[in-house]
Amino acid sequence: MTELNEENFFLRRVAEVLMAHDGSKLHRFCIIVPSRQAGDWFLRHLRKLARRPGLTPLVITLPELFEDMSGLCRADSLESLFLLYEEYRKLTAAVEPFDRFRFWGEMILNDFDEIDRFNVDSRDLFTNVKRLREIATDYLTDGQRKAISFYWPSAARDLQPVSDRMWLHLYPDGDSSFKRLWEILSPLYAGFQKRLRNLGAATYGMFLRDALRRVTAEGESCLKFDRYVFIGFDMLATNEVAFMSILQNLGRADFYWKVNSPVFRNPDSHAAHYVRHFVDIFPSRYELVEDEITTFPEIEIVGCASRDAQARMAAQCLAKWNVDSDDGCDTALVLTDTAMLSPVVDSVGSAYPMSINVGVSLRDTPIANLMRCITRLHTHSRLNAEGIPAFFREDIRLLAAGSLLQAVEPEGCRKLLAFVANSRSFALASSEINEAVPELSKLFVHLKDNDFDAIFKYLEELVAFLTERCVHIDGAFRDRLYLESLDRSLKRLKSSLSRYNIDVRETTALYMLERLTLRETVSLRGKRLEGVQILGIGDTRALDFNNVAILTMNEKVFPRRGSRKSFIPDVIRKSFGLPPSRTDENRAAYLFYSLIARARRVSIYYDTRKGRSGGDASRYILQLLYLANPDKLRFVRGSFKPESFSTDLISVSKKSPEIIDALNSYRMLEPNDPQARFLSASALNTYIGCQLKFYLENICGLYQEEFRENYVDAGMYGSIVHRAFELLYNEARGNRKSVTVDSALIDRWLDPSMRKIDKALEDALRELYYNSDDVSKKVQRGETMMLMTVMRKILKNVLIAERASAPFEFICAEKLVKHRWTLNDDISVNIKMFIDRIDRRNGHLVFVDYKTGDESLSFDSVGELFDNSGKKRPKGIMQLLLYSSVYSQFRPSECDNGIEPQLYRLRSFSRPALEPITYNGSPLTDTRPLLEEFNAEMSKVIEELFDLDVPFRQSETDKECKFCSFKQLCNRNPRQY
Numbered sequence: 001m002t003e004l005n006e007e008n009f010f011l012r013r014v015a016e017v018l019m020a021h022d023g024s025k026l027h028r029f030c031i032i033v034p035s036r037q038a039g040d041w042f043l044r045h046l047r048k049l050a051r052r053p054g055l056t057p058l059v060i061t062l063p064e065l066f067e068d069m070s071g072l073c074r075a076d077s078l079e080s081l082f083l084l085y086e087e088y089r090k091l092t093a094a095v096e097p098f099d100r101f102r103f104w105g106e107m108i109l110n111d112f113d114e115i116d117r118f119n120v121d122s123r124d125l126f127t128n129v130k131r132l133r134e135i136a137t138d139y140l141t142d143g144q145r146k147a148i149s150f151y152w153p154s155a156a157r158d159l160q161p162v163s164d165r166m167w168l169h170l171y172p173d174g175d176s177s178f179k180r181l182w183e184i185l186s187p188l189y190a191g192f193q194k195r196l197r198n199l200g201a202a203t204y205g206m207f208l209r210d211a212l213r214r215v216t217a218e219g220e221s222c223l224k225f226d227r228y229v230f231i232g233f234d235m236l237a238t239n240e241v242a243f244m245s246i247l248q249n250l251g252r253a254d255f256y257w258k259v260n261s262p263v264f265r266n267p268d269s270h271a272a273h274y275v276r277h278f279v280d281i282f283p284s285r286y287e288l289v290e291d292e293i294t295t296f297p298e299i300e301i302v303g304c305a306s307r308d309a310q311a312r313m314a315a316q317c318l319a320k321w322n323v324d325s326d327d328g329c330d331t332a333l334v335l336t337d338t339a340m341l342s343p344v345v346d347s348v349g350s351a352y353p354m355s356i357n358v359g360v361s362l363r364d365t366p367i368a369n370l371m372r373c374i375t376r377l378h379t380h381s382r383l384n385a386e387g388i389p390a391f392f393r394e395d396i397r398l399l400a401a402g403s404l405l406q407a408v409e410p411e412g413c414r415k416l417l418a419f420v421a422n423s424r425s426f427a428l429a430s431s432e433i434n435e436a437v438p439e440l441s442k443l444f445v446h447l448k449d450n451d452f453d454a455i456f457k458y459l460e461e462l463v464a465f466l467t468e469r470c471v472h473i474d475g476a477f478r479d480r481l482y483l484e485s486l487d488r489s490l491k492r493l494k495s496s497l498s499r500y501n502i503d504v505r506e507t508t509a510l511y512m513l514e515r516l517t518l519r520e521t522v523s524l525r526g527k528r529l530e531g532v533q534i535l536g537i538g539d540t541r542a543l544d545f546n547n548v549a550i551l552t553m554n555e556k557v558f559p560r561r562g563s564r565k566s567f568i569p570d571v572i573r574k575s576f577g578l579p580p581s582r583t584d585e586n587r588a589a590y591l592f593y594s595l596i597a598r599a600r601r602v603s604i605y606y607d608t609r610k611g612r613s614g615g616d617a618s619r620y621i622l623q624l625l626y627l628a629n630p631d632k633l634r635f636v637r638g639s640f641k642p643e644s645f646s647t648d649l650i651s652v653s654k655k656s657p658e659i660i661d662a663l664n665s666y667r668m669l670e671p672n673d674p675q676a677r678f679l680s681a682s683a684l685n686t687y688i689g690c691q692l693k694f695y696l697e698n699i700c701g702l703y704q705e706e707f708r709e710n711y712v713d714a715g716m717y718g719s720i721v722h723r724a725f726e727l728l729y730n731e732a733r734g735n736r737k738s739v740t741v742d743s744a745l746i747d748r749w750l751d752p753s754m755r756k757i758d759k760a761l762e763d764a765l766r767e768l769y770y771n772s773d774d775v776s777k778k779v780q781r782g783e784t785m786m787l788m789t790v791m792r793k794i795l796k797n798v799l800i801a802e803r804a805s806a807p808f809e810f811i812c813a814e815k816l817v818k819h820r821w822t823l824n825d826d827i828s829v830n831i832k833m834f835i836d837r838i839d840r841r842n843g844h845l846v847f848v849d850y851k852t853g854d855e856s857l858s859f860d861s862v863g864e865l866f867d868n869s870g871k872k873r874p875k876g877i878m879q880l881l882l883y884s885s886v887y888s889q890f891r892p893s894e895c896d897n898g899i900e901p902q903l904y905r906l907r908s909f910s911r912p913a914l915e916p917i918t919y920n921g922s923p924l925t926d927t928r929p930l931l932e933e934f935n936a937e938m939s940k941v942i943e944e945l946f947d948l949d950v951p952f953r954q955s956e957t958d959k960e961c962k963f964c965s966f967k968q969l970c971n972r973n974p975r976q977y
Contacts, residue, residue: 006045006330008290008598009544010258011038014231015045017286022227027055030225032062034232034541037357040528041543042231058225062233062240066207069214069222075201077519078492080192081105082500083199087191091184098502099512106519107565109203112189114566116205117237119212120576126186128572185567208239215246223247229254230282232542234590235274238577244282255282258542260293261597263589263627271589296628297599301621302636303608307552310605311343314549317603318352318532321547328352328532331547334595336537336558339364340551342478344534353531357539359521366404367482368514373399374462375510378447382427389446390427393420399443404479408469412439422771455510456494463487485522537591544598553606553618559588592620650970651951652695662699663946667829671818678818678832681879684938687945688878689868690955696966699952703965716769718852721791721906722836723764725798725850726813728756729837733810738840742807746799757795761788798904800912809840819890823939831886844898844926847883851876851905858918862933866941869957876903877917881934884927898926 006012018026026046033039039059046056060068067074084105089095096104115122196202202210214222228247236244247253257279264272300317304310314333323331333344338360348354362368377395384390399405400416419436420428434441442465447455467483470476493512496502533545537558552558566573570580596602606617624633654663665677677698687694696702728749733739749756765784766772802808815835822828837848855876859865865878880901888895901917901924908915916923919930927934944950954970961967 006544009041009045010232010260010598011042011542011544012045013288013290014256015042015049017288018229019046019049021286023050025226026057028226029057030065030228031057031059032065032228032230033059034234035061035539037528037533037535037539038232038542044529057229063204063207065228066204066211066243069211070202070207072197072200072202072207072210074207075196075199075203076492077109078489078496079201080109080196080203082496082502083195084109084188084192085502086500087188087195088184090191091187102512102515107567108185108188110565111567112192113203113205114578115189116203116209117239118576118578119209119238119242120578122189123186125568125572125576126189128575129185129568205239208237208243212239212243212246215243220250220252223250223252225252227252227254229256231256232258233275233278234541234594235584235587236278241278241281248282253282254285256284256288257282258594260290261593262294262296263593263597265292265294269589270586271593273586275590293597296624296632297596298601298632298634299596299624299628300601300603300634300636301617301624302603302605303617304605305608307340307607308343308347310551310607311340311347314344314551314603314605315347315349315351317549318348321601323352323532323547329355329529330545332533332535332540332543332545332549334535334537334540334548334550335552336550337364337552338536341534344551345478348532354534355528355531356534357528358534358536359523359539362482362485362520362522365482365522366402366407366479367486369402370399370404370466371486371514373402374443375514377443378510381446383446384427384429386429389430389444391430391433391444392427393423393425396420396428396433400440404466405440407473407476407479408466409439412437416440425770452497456490459490460487463490481522485520489520537595540591540595543595546600548596548599548601549603549605550592550595551605553604553621555616555618558592558618558620559585589620650692650954652692653951654948659695659699660948667827667946671820671830676830678830680832681882684882684941685875685878688866688873688941689960690964691952692954692970693960693964693966695952696969715852717787717791718850718906719768720761720764721794721852722850723768724757724760724791724795725837727760727763728795729810729813731760733812738809738811740807741802741810741839743803746803746806749799750796757792757799758788761791761795794906794909797909797912798906801909801914805841805914808846811838811840811845813837817886817890819886821886821889823935823942827939827942829942831882833883833886835883835887841900844900845887845895846900846902847880847887848902848904849876849880849883851903852907853905854907855903855905857903857905857915858921860920862930862937865934866937868955868960871959877901880917881927881930882938885931885935885938888928888931895928898928900925901927 018029022029031039031042033042039061043056043059063074081102085098085101088101088105112122114120115125193206196206230244230253244253244255248255255278257275259272259275259279261272263269264276267276302310302313304313318328318331321331333348335341335344335358338358341356341358341360341364345354345356373395377391377399380392380395381389397417397420400413400420406413416433416437419433423432430444430446433444442461445458447458463483463486467480467487470480470483473479535543537550555561568578572578573580604621606621652659654660662677665675666679670676671678683694683698686697729739729741732741732745748754765788769784813836815838816832817835818830818832820828821831835847836850839846839848856872856874857877859874859877862881865874865881867873880903884895884899884901888899902914903917905915916925918924924930955961961970
């Protein structure tokens with residue numbers, strides 16, 4: 001094990017001086033430290049300095065000291081909130097529901113605790129608050145109010161800001177029996193404290209007042225120790241200072257302050273403003289022997305593009321620092337945001353032992369997301385027409401995609417996501433869900449609003465189900481702790497709601513439990529002083545490390561911005577000696593500079609993304625630019641891009657055996673061979689546009705997974721219209737080889753009373769969108785009803801346009817052709833195509849292709865179809881000419897009278913007119929004269945495809961990249977698209 005260089009650590013120096021002067025008496029001392037971590041480190045130093053085993057002093061935190069002197073127990077935060085609400089209900093007839101009162105109640109509890117900690121006379125304070133609020137909310141005369149009410153009756157109630165209306169507790173009926181909230185703060189404070197004391201409980205502020213009263217009244221007789229040594233504190237409340245002053249006057253106190261830093265030496269620095277003041281009034285009994293720190297350590301500042309990147313870079317930093325893989329406790333990973341815990345632990349993995357000493361808020365864990373999804377699922381649920389509970393598809397999808405549920409029941413989540421994707425209903429019945437995914441049936445039950453027991457039974461069974469599954473999952477230790485905390489919160493909530501007789505509806509209980517998960521904190525305590533120390537920034541007071549990595553050093557994260565929620569305005573807070581409502585940034589500065597002062601190496605990570613907690617580096621990073629020696633300061637851009645990144649075009653050689661075999665399967669094997677591959681019009685269009693994309697899709701078999709939207713997107717829209725046409729024409733043809741489509745047949749289709757078009761559209765929707773063959777399933781509702789109107793108009797306009805060219809013969813739809821296509825004596829390839837529709841008009845074939853996009857209908861040369869340098873290559877025309885070339889070989893006798901290509905741009909049928917394809921400005925009614933030139937151009941493409949000396953190259957232009965699934969794999973920057 002590496003011997004730590006601890007000689008300059010602050011706690012080591014304090015331990016040395018106490019051992020030197022009072023070593024034999026230390027067991028009669030009480031050592032008060034800012035945190036348990038500081039206490040563990042102090043005892044470690046004492047044991048190392050002790051020459052022989054002996055008794056050690058009591059090492060505790062400040063709250064533990066005052067709790068012991070008070071004789072009361074710490075009040076549970078949830079219990080306190082319910083007690084406050086009960087007292088509130090006694091004092092006013094304007095009783096808010098508990099779920100609305102909760103926010104204000106937590107604010108009041110914080111104010112009450114501050115009043116006790118800062119020794120404020122509550123009656124005087126609330127009297128001033130009352131007077132100030134009366135001035136702020138009652139500035140209009142009676143005459144002015146009457147005039148406003150006369151001319152603008154609806155505005156009379158809105159004269160005050162929303163926050164003032166909450167203060168006023170005014171209701172439209174103006175009942176004078178409703179008390180204003182700020183009028184009852186003083187009796188509410190007194191009643192709340194009385195109730196707590198009757199239960200033998202107290203808040204921290206109450207502990208402090210009791211301890212101060214006791215030591216003032218009893219003097220030394222109430223003190224259990226010869227000396228109380230306060231080590232490493234920074235900001236102190238008024239009553240804490242008063243308590244220390246009494247002990248100092250009794251000669252029973254000693255103080256040691258951590259102020260050795262190049263920043264703290266500057267008298268104008270706000271970082272140690274409060275601490276310098278305490279150094280003056282509470283001097284140390286013994287002088288610490290240490291050199292003055294005048295320079296900063298080596299500091300590396302790393303900007304990363306994500307939280308995960310920060311965690312990975314910090315893990316790599318441990319290896320760079322040569323951290324001891326057997327111990328490593330001289331190294332700290334400090335979290336300014338506890339949401340970073342999971343990424344950090346996962347990144348460090350098993351490479352180093354870790355001691356996790358972080359209080360993690362459940363809002364930063366997967367539990368909180370799960371509870372949000374559960375709450376959303378049930379608050380949005382409704383009974384369907386059959387009286388069966390139904391849940392919204394998006395709520396189900398979010399629940400199944402959550403990381404915790406995915407971890408405990410991956411197969412069930414996969415099946416549930418597939419079930420949601422295959423269903424086009426906006427609300428899914430619980431019976432259908434549970435039949436498809438029985439593994440998750442516990443989630444999808446109906447909860448009645450007033451069935452208190454059923455609601456909590458559901459939640460308890462859910463937690464038990466998740467906990468039981470976590471037991472069998474490796475690495476789910478943290479999740480089990482989080483679930484145990486959730487289970488405790490649930491039991492406390494249920495017990496308190498019953499005991500205080502508070503009405504609960506389904507939404508209230510679920511929302512309250514969700515809020516509980518956001519406010520609960522889980523203390524993760526590993527084997528202290530063993531392994532890399534993972535700490536919250538607030539737990540680093542009085543501690544030092546050789547190596548320090550600080551994560552998420554961004555503005556709004558550290559220091560945190562925003563006002564402390566309080567009922568007491570700043571002007572009154574200042575007058576009564578309370579801290580300002582805005583978060584005090586001096587403390588954050590002290591924590592930061594105190595932590596890095598004695599370190600050897602420091603790495604600071606911040607998120608470079610723009611957003612709520614990213615983009616702007618913390619002010620302390622900017623301050624280091626001016627304070628630190630430039631030779632010891634280094635900026636790094638954290639990145640995981642390939643080092644060989646370049647703007648050169650990517651190319652892939654065709655000479656690997658796998659690629660050669662894949663290419664040969666397109667031409668060497670017969671179409672009926674199961675190993676044969678087939679080129680298609682789409683694949684050849686892809687090759688002409690970007691050979692690299694062709695390689696990824698057709699050689700490697702990579703395709704972006706299709707994501708089915710919850711609405712009818714452009715692709716689905718075109719498929720439904722296309723399928724509706726197919727159903728109409730196939731029904732008319734029946735089992736015959738073809739059918740004559742005349743004006744009379746089209747008129748029958750257009751007749752609203754016969755509902756032919758509506759039935760075809762409904763069947764197409766049912767089949768393609770809802771994935772159902774149940775003809776009783778209703779499809780005309782909501783969004784689909786509006787789309788039916790649009791699609792119905794398109795079908796009508798196309799049919800009216802086709803009636804003008806009737807009669808014609810409909811032969812088939814969705815014609816599948818697999819053929820060995822011969823372009824010349826040297827080139828033959830397997831080709832597969834689906835022709836949307838084949839008609840015969842005036843003796844010649846017509847190939848109809850339906851398009852939803854804005855396809856070009858004109859071209860001036862065959863070469864234009866193969867030229868990708870232009871603005872927009874006519875891909876649809878190229879496809880139809882390919883169909884013509886292949887079909888003329890596949891069924892030559894059917895093509896003797898010509899092949900006419902026809903593109904139906906469905907979105908252009910706002911009026912009933914067919915637009916022909918034009919070649920050199922004239923309608924193209926027969927493709928045969930162009931096929932020789934087309935085949936020659938296509939031969940060049942096919943020859944290049946099979947030329948092993950020509951690699952698959954990336955497109956020279958970026959116009960193909962906008963909607964490409966592979967743009968993130970290329971050197972093209974996807975953000976510009």
